Amino acid sequence: MNKFLKEDNIRLDLPVKISYRVLEAVLQRQLLGEQIGMEDSRGTVKNYVEVLGVSLVKSKEPNFDISLHLRLKTLTTFFKNKEVDLVVHISLGFNEEDQVIDVEEYELEGHSENWFIDNSLEAFANTLIYQKIKNKMRLDLKPHIKEQLGVVNDKLGDKMETAPGIxxxxxxNTLKVVQIIPGDSLLLILLNISAYGFLDVKEIKL
Incomplete structure (x- = not known):
């Protein structure tokens, strides 16, 4: 093939919209029914809460991007089967070089009918629950990008018919995320794409 045809002749900045509902569904699959606890010195795991509900919305707090609402059931002997709400206000961070979306800052807000539970829950959430959420919400984009590049390039290698005879x-060659912009109901992800391509006309219909 002519060298010119292998040089990048397509460069795109492509915006991609991802609804919070899509992200919420992912978090529900990861967190619903999850029991959160810690291991003691003897290796025994003691669970403190179980996740009953998960929702994701834009944060009403000015310094945060999104809010994760959790409905929790307590599992401790002292507070057995008490249901409480926990809101985690989250500021998202993005490392362009590593292509990783992560939790940059957070703030916790507990709600129940019991002041002691609220304060106990907040202290507990600042350790175990936050770490669980941070791990679940950390997204390494590189393997996903690599997978999609393989799919697209396989199709392009076989020649895609875009119209009869064409x-x-x-x-x-490259596909990377360059910016993450949280909106009212979705994340706007800006992609930078560099590629080469050409059209092969096999038939002209008049």
Missing amino acids: FLSGNV
């Missing part, structure tokens, strides 16, 4: 082929 075929597109080429290769996407």
Whole structure:
């Protein structure tokens, strides 16, 4: 193939919208029914709460991006089967070089009918629950990008028929996220794409 045809001749900045409802569904699969606790010195795990409900919305707090609402059931002997609400206000961070979305800052807000539970829950949440949420919400984009690049380039390698008698082929060389913008109901993810491609006209219909 001519060298010119292998040089990047396509450069795109492509915005991608991801609804909070989509992200909420992912977190529900990861967290619903999860029992959260810690291991003692003898290796015995003691669970403190179970996650009954998960929802994700834009944060009403000015310094945060999104809020994760958790409905929890207590599992301790002292507070057995008490249901409490915990709101985690989250500021998202993005490392462009590592292509990782992470929890940068957070603030906890507990709600129940018992002042002592609220304060105990907040102290507990600042250790175990926050770490659990931080791990669940950390998203390494590199393997997902690599997988999608493979799928796209396999299709382009076989020549995609874009219209009768017209075929597109080429290769996407780079695809990376350059910015994450939290909105009212979705995340706007800006992609930078560099590729080469050409159209092969096999038939002209008049």
